Amino acid sequence: MSGAGNREQVFPTRMTLGVMKGKLKGAQTGHSLLKRKSEALTKRFRDITKRIDDAKRKMGRVMQTAAFSLAEVSYATGGNIGFQVQESISNNARFKVKSRQENVSGVYLPQFEADINESINDFKMTGLGRGGQQIQKAREVYSKSVETLVDLASLQTAFVILDDVIKVTNRRVNAIEHVIIPRTENTISYINSELDELDREEFYRLKKVQEKKQIATAAADALMAAKKLKEEQDRLNELEKHEIDDVEKLVVKDEVVKEEESEVNTKANDDDNTDLVNETEGDVIF
Amino acid sequence: MEGLFFNIDAGYIEGLVRGYKNSLITSSQYINLSQCDNLEDLKLQLSATDYGNFLADINQTLSTSIIEQKLNKKLIEDFNYIRSQATYPLSKFMDFITYSYMIDNILLIITGTIHNRDKAEILKKCNPLGWFDTLPTLSITTDLNSLYETVLIDTPLAKYFHNCLSIDDLDDLNIEIIRNILYKEYLEDFHNFCVTELPNPTDEIMDRLLNFEADKRTINICINSIDTDLSTEEKMKMLPSIGLLTSNDSIKYQLSELSDLENLKILISSVGPYKEFFNDSSSSSTAGGKSLEDSFYEYEMNLNRNAFTQQFTYSTIWAYIKSKEQEIRNIAWISECIAQNQKDKINNYISVY
Numbered sequence: 300m301s302g303a304g305n306r307e308q309v310f311p312t313r314m315t316l317g318v319m320k321g322k323l324k325g326a327q328t329g330h331s332l333l334k335r336k337s338e339a340l341t342k343r344f345r346d347i348t349k350r351i352d353d354a355k356r357k358m359g360r361v362m363q364t365a366a367f368s369l370a371e372v373s374y375a376t377g378g379n380i381g382f383q384v385q386e387s388i389s390n391n392a393r394f395k396v397k398s399r400q401e402n403v404s405g406v407y408l409p410q411f412e413a414d415i416n417e418s419i420n421d422f423k424m425t426g427l428g429r430g431g432q433q434i435q436k437a438r439e440v441y442s443k444s445v446e447t448l449v450d451l452a453s454l455q456t457a458f459v460i461l462d463d464v465i466k467v468t469n470r471r472v473n474a475i476e477h478v479i480i481p482r483t484e485n486t487i488s489y490i491n492s493e494l495d496e497l498d499r500e501e502f503y504r505l506k507k508v509q510e511k512k513q514i515a516t517a518a519a520d521a522l523m524a525a526k527k528l529k530e531e532q533d534r535l536n537e538l539e540k541h542e543i544d545d546v547e548k549l550v551v552k553d554e555v556v557k558e559e560e561s562e563v564n565t566k567a568n569d570d571d572n573t574d575l576v577n578e579t580e581g582d583v584i585f
Numbered sequence: 586m587e588g589l590f591f592n593i594d595a596g597y598i599e600g601l602v603r604g605y606k607n608s609l610i611t612s613s614q615y616i617n618l619s620q621c622d623n624l625e626d627l628k629l630q631l632s633a634t635d636y637g638n639f640l641a642d643i644n645q646t647l648s649t650s651i652i653e654q655k656l657n658k659k660l661i662e663d664f665n666y667i668r669s670q671a672t673y674p675l676s677k678f679m680d681f682i683t684y685s686y687m688i689d690n691i692l693l694i695i696t697g698t699i700h701n702r703d704k705a706e707i708l709k710k711c712n713p714l715g716w717f718d719t720l721p722t723l724s725i726t727t728d729l730n731s732l733y734e735t736v737l738i739d740t741p742l743a744k745y746f747h748n749c750l751s752i753d754d755l756d757d758l759n760i761e762i763i764r765n766i767l768y769k770e771y772l773e774d775f776h777n778f779c780v781t782e783l784p785n786p787t788d789e790i791m792d793r794l795l796n797f798e799a800d801k802r803t804i805n806i807c808i809n810s811i812d813t814d815l816s817t818e819e820k821m822k823m824l825p826s827i828g829l830l831t832s833n834d835s836i837k838y839q840l841s842e843l844s845d846l847e848n849l850k851i852l853i854s855s856v857g858p859y860k861e862f863f864n865d866s867s868s869s870s871t872a873g874g875k876s877l878e879d880s881f882y883e884y885e886m887n888l889n890r891n892a893f894t895q896q897f898t899y900s901t902i903w904a905y906i907k908s909k910e911q912e913i914r915n916i917a918w919i920s921e922c923i924a925q926n927q928k929d930k931i932n933n934y935i936s937v938y
Contacts, residue, residue, distance in 0.1 A: 363925065370649075370921035374914050374933075375878045382710055386696040387760070427761050427823075428768060428802050430878065431809030 306485040311493035319490060323483040330475040337468040339404045344461045347454055354451045361444040368437040375430035383425050384434075393419040394442060396449055406464045411453035413446045591784070591897040594672050601670075602901045605663060606893060608635040610912055612936045618919050619931045624652070627920055635659065649920045656913045661713050663909070667902060674782050678899050680741065681775045682906060686715025687742055688767045694723040695732070696760055717741075745770035762815075765806060765823040772799050772825045783899060790892050790900040797888055799828030800859070801881050807840050807849055808877070817841045829856050858884070879933065886911055886937040911935060 309315045372380065395414040400407045425434055592599075610618070614634065621627040624647040628640050631652075639655045668679050690711040697707040708721055723736050737746050745767045772795060779791035803824050810820060820841035824831050831837040836852065843849050850863045862880040885907065892904035915934035922931040 363927075367921075367925055367927050367930075370918065370925065373921075374918045375876075382693060382707075383696070383760075386700050386702075425761060427806055427809050428765055429805050431805065432876075433878065435812075 305482055306489050307482060309486060309490070311490040313494065316487065316490045316494070319483055319487045323480065323487065326475055326479045326483060330472060330480065333468055333472045333475065336404045337465060337472055340406065340461055340465045340468060343403050344458070344465060347458050347461065351451070351454045351458060354447065354454055358444070358447045358451055361440070361447050365437070365440045365444040368433070368440045372430060372433045372437045375433040380425060380430075380434065387425060389419075391416075391419050394445055403461075406461065408457040408460055409453065410457075411449050413449045415442065415446075595675055595897075595899065598667055598670050598675065599897070599901060601667060602905050603893070605635075606901070606905055606908070606938075609908055609938050610634055610916070610936070611938050615915065615919070615934060615936045618916070619922075619934075621919075621923055624648070624920055624924060627652070627916075627923060631916070649917055649924055652920050653913060653917045656916060657713075660906070660909045660913065664714060664906060675899050675902075677778070678783065678787075679902065681778060682903060683714050684741060684771050684775070685768070686712045687717060687740070688715070688745075688764065688771060690715040690720060691723060691737070691740075691742065692760055692764050692767075694720065698723070698732075742767070742771075745774070762819060762823065765802070768802065769799075769823055769825040772802070773827055776827045784897075786895045786898040787900050790895060790898055791903065794885075794888055794892065794900065794903060796828045797885060799825035800830045800856075801885070803828060803830050803837075803840065804853055804859070804862075804877075804881075807843070808846065811844055811846060811849075829858070879935065882911060882935050883937075886935050890937045908938070 307319075309319070393416050395416070397412045397414050399410050399412070401410050402408075425431070614630070618627060618630050621630060628643070628647060631637065631640055636656060636659055639659045640652070643651060643655065645651070664679075668676070671679055693711060694707055697704070704721070711720065717740060719736055719739055723732065733743075733746060737743050776792065776795045776799075779795065780788050783791065806820065806823055817838075821837070824837055824841060826832065826837070830840065830853065836856070839852055840849070843852065854860050854863055862877060862884075889904035889908050889911075892898070892900045915936065918934050919931055922928060
């Protein structure tokens with residue numbers, strides 16, 4: 300990727316991560332929407348280009364007929380009727396252009412429409428004496444050519460506007476695709492790595508604490524055990540001391556009961572053994 | 586007898602006009618012209634004709650309007666030369682020819698005045714044939730009463746205006762009506778002059794020519810006013826009372842009554858020479874190969890050509906002027922077709938010589 304440096308300057312916190320994820324999601328939605336808009340506009344654009352081509356060709360033909368019909372007029376009237384026509388124009392326009400707006404994927408395109416008021420005919424009397432029919436014919440043909448011009452004007456305007464809008468939209472799409480999304484992704488991965496790092500540190504610290512704790516426990520245990528052992532030892536010693544006393548008593552008794560001696564000895568040994576068992580039991584309980 | 590003294594006054598002029606007539610562009614020359622690929626070729630072809638000198642000094646790029654302008658200049662020079670040689674009654678006859686252009690010029694100025702246009706600009710657009718000294722002063726007057734009393738009264742057209750002009754007539758729509766009323770008055774006056782003042786072969790030929798001119802206007806007015814809301818009375822005022830169609834009052838009335846093309850056709854076809862017109866043109870407009878206008882022009886040109894067959898007559902001048910005008914239209918048409926690359930209609934010109 301374009302380097303870890305290309306990211307937003309944020310604190311790597313969990314909250315920022317959430318914000319960034321939201322931003323990425325928004326950017327992706329926006330990207331797909333804009334892409335769709337751009338496609339719709341491009342489709343329209345191609346359509347208009349085709350229609351402009353048609354209209355221009357048509358205009359060429361119509362203009363040619365119109366110019367020729369004017370030649371016919373000048374042939375039939377034998378003179379220049381331009382002045383008569385100009386001067387007979389009244390204030391009411393016969394040919395009006397209406398403008399309305401059309402919405403194509405959020406772009407407002409102006410649409411021009413020709414509106415002819417058939418009842419207004421300013422120079423119907425021109426050429427009454429000669430060439431009147433040719434004049435009317437020329438008028439009709441020229442009205443047609445103006446209509447074609449109006450069509451063409453509306454298409455051309457749409458063309459220019461759409462061209463601009465498509466450029467802007469494509470720039471946005473590309474900006475989102477190549478700048479915003481990668482940067483946000485970078486930021487997210489940066490935040491993630493930072494968070495992971497923090498996690499690892501935390502884990503290690505926990506482990507370390509545990510370790511220390513274990514060591515401490517072990518030491519405490521050992522101490523306790525040593526203590527116990529010592530106590531036991533003391534008790535044993537005490538017991539031994541008793542035994543010795545007993546033995547001494549027995550020795551005293553020995554003289555009294557000689558033949559019972561061996562039997563008592565075995566009994567003492569037995570007692571010793573039970574004590575040991577008791578001792579271990581006490582240890583466990585501690 | 587009529588030829589006996591004719592040449593004393595008009596012999597030179599007739600010779601001149603017949604000479605001019607011979608330099609009119611012929612059918613074969615038209616064919617050559619229509620073969621041209623661009624306007625330079627056309628100019629080259631025309632340089633072999635009388636127009637050579639006039640087209641030689643074109644510096645800017647050729648266009649139909651420039652060619653037309655130059656050709657018109659030639660016509661005007663020819664006309665003015667003849668006019669300067671003429672004596673009465675020929676001079677009067679030639680004045681009459683200019684009156685129709687004057688009507689157009691005056692109406693042009695009036696229209697311009699109504700709309701407050703620049704005077705110099707309008708004067709440039711006036712036809713030089715219809716020029717007269719007081720023409721520029723027309724635009725000075727602002728209200729129409731003074732226009733008539735101070736300016737028009739001095740022009741030869743005063744008597745025509747007198748019959749039709751009232752103040753409230755002069756708005757946009759009425760300009761055309763006035764134009765046609767003036768034209769009607771003018772044609773009738775001219776006809777009257779030809780028949781009463783001029784010697785024998787001229788009056789006959791001019792009668793024929795002017796009658797046709799009147800009929801042409803009548804038919805045009807009737808056809809072109811079908812879609813308009815002109816009343817019968819207004820139409821009646823505009824239709825000349827000479828001519829084959831309108832000299833008969835009942836036909837004239839019917840013409841102004843009718844408001845659909847089919848009945849009009851039937852009515853006009855019932856008059857001898859005009860039978861053919863509507864057969865050729867399948868509809869009134871140029872749907873077929875030949876328009877009504879073309880038929881008119883062709884018929885008119887035939888009349889003009891026939892006018893040359895008589896000698897000792899002033900009508901040759903009229904015929905020459907009209908032929909020349911048609912020639913200019915033809916050349917303009919051909920050059921327009923060449924300039925616009927519409928070769929399939931290039932043969933619509935009318936050539937009779």
